[in-house]
Amino acid sequence: MTAVAEALELNRVESHLNPPASYDLADHPTPTGREETWRFTPLKRLRGILDGEESDAELSWETTLPDGITTSVLASADARAEHLPPNELPAALAVERSGACRVIDVPADWSSDEPILVRLHGDHADTLVWSQLLVRVGHHARATLVLEHTGSARYCVCTSVVVGDGADLTMVTIQDWDDDAVHLGRDAIRVGRDAAVKHAALSFGGDLVRMHTNVDYDGPGGSAELLGLYFADEGQHIEHRLFADHTAPRTRSHVSYKGALQGQGAHTVWVGNVLIRKVAEGIDTFEENRNLVLTDGCQADSIPNLEIETGEIEGAGHASATGRFDDEQLFYLRSRGIDEKEARRLVVHGFFNDLIRKIGVPAIEERLVRIVEAELSKNVSGKVL
Numbered sequence: 275m276t277a278v279a280e281a282l283e284l285n286r287v288e289s290h291l292n293p294p295a296s297y298d299l300a301d302h303p304t305p306t307g308r309e310e311t312w313r314f315t316p317l318k319r320l321r322g323i324l325d326g327e328e329s330d331a332e333l334s335w336e337t338t339l340p341d342g343i344t345t346s347v348l349a350s351a352d353a354r355a356e357h358l359p360p361n362e363l364p365a366a367l368a369v370e371r372s373g374a375c376r377v378i379d380v381p382a383d384w385s386s387d388e389p390i391l392v393r394l395h396g397d398h399a400d401t402l403v404w405s406q407l408l409v410r411v412g413h414h415a416r417a418t419l420v421l422e423h424t425g426s427a428r429y430c431v432c433t434s435v436v437v438g439d440g441a442d443l444t445m446v447t448i449q450d451w452d453d454d455a456v457h458l459g460r461d462a463i464r465v466g467r468d469a470a471v472k473h474a475a476l477s478f479g480g481d482l483v484r485m486h487t488n489v490d491y492d493g494p495g496g497s498a499e500l501l502g503l504y505f506a507d508e509g510q511h512i513e514h515r516l517f518a519d520h521t522a523p524r525t526r527s528h529v530s531y532k533g534a535l536q537g538q539g540a541h542t543v544w545v546g547n548v549l550i551r552k553v554a555e556g557i558d559t560f561e562e563n564r565n566l567v568l569t570d571g572c573q574a575d576s577i578p579n580l581e582i583e584t585g586e587i588e589g590a591g592h593a594s595a596t597g598r599f600d601d602e603q604l605f606y607l608r609s610r611g612i613d614e615k616e617a618r619r620l621v622v623h624g625f626f627n628d629l630i631r632k633i634g635v636p637a638i639e640e641r642l643v644r645i646v647e648a649e650l651s652k653n654v655s656g657k658v659l
């Protein structure tokens with residue numbers, strides 16, 4: 275039994291925002307929209323994904339693999355021995371319907387500054403794709419993995435990331451779909467003893483994107499930094515849910531997500547939750563979410579949560595804010611001869627820049643700056659605030 279399994283056995287506390295994990299579809303009732311975990315999601319816009327229709331369609335895969343990195347395919351039944359079980363219906367359906375699991379292996383002690391690149395592309399908005407992915411990072415390895423999603427599809431994926439003791443992983447997932455795509459994704463990460471994980475979720479495209487990122491710990495000393503950046507335009511729904519489950523002592527989690535909204539009907543949702551179990555003494559955690567509303571007609575929901583079962587902790591806190599442009603910043607820039615449109619553009623770039631720099635992947639950082647610029651150049655119907 276792993277350390278995290280022993281911790282869960284001894285600490286049977288379950289989070290009210292994170293149902294128990296199970297491969298059995300019967301353990302995951304079909305959402306009605308009244309559940310706390312689904313009340314923000316417009317179920318009709320999922321376009322039948324929750325019905326569990328069978329499909330053998332796949333996204334096209336294009337990979338750039340540094341020397342030493344290997345990929346393979348496991349039968350779904352075999353993958354369950356290492357996969358982290360799903361804790362919501364879409365992820366359970368992805369495991370049940372996909373039939374096979376793609377695997378990315380990073381050997382023990384492997385190290386490189388060259389990122390592992392996986393480009394996934396869909397060709398049609400009506401195509402339903404079920405998928406599961408397992409990422410195995412060996413002890414004391416150091417790697418960067420980038421997953422990029424483009425094109426159109428109805429895509430539902432269950433991803434498990436198992437990070438060995440002393441390893442260091444940076445994982446970036448980019449949702450840059452066309453405007454008619456639907457993406458439901460769950461990334462579950464198990465952090466080994468004294469290992470470090472940085473996970474960045476970057477969401478821009480798609481009609482509806484709902485990402486669920488979970489972290490737990492397989493030993494003391496593990497650290498997780500969960501970053502996110504999103505930009506919702508007219509009519510888009512972008513939803514990010516985070517769960518840090520402190521299942522070992524002296525572990526750390528830090529969550530920082532930033533989003534911007536513009537256009538009528540743009541809607542973003544961020545729900546962060548940290549569960550500090552009785553065994554997790556000496557942990558340190560903080561979660562924050564900041565939203566910048568650029569026009570009227572937008573809605574940003576931001577809900578941080580802490581569930582604490584022990585008082586023997588180093589620190590625990592959260593912060594959330596949603597607002598429009600900073601009038602003082604705009605005044606300062608305009609007083610120096612910068613016109614209002616350019617001043618607003620500079621404020622938005624300043625809002626995102628510190629988080630972009632934290633990602634630590636230069637090629638991704640440069641691309642994010644270009645994406646933010648492209649988003650700002652779009653014509654929106656809403657009135658500028």
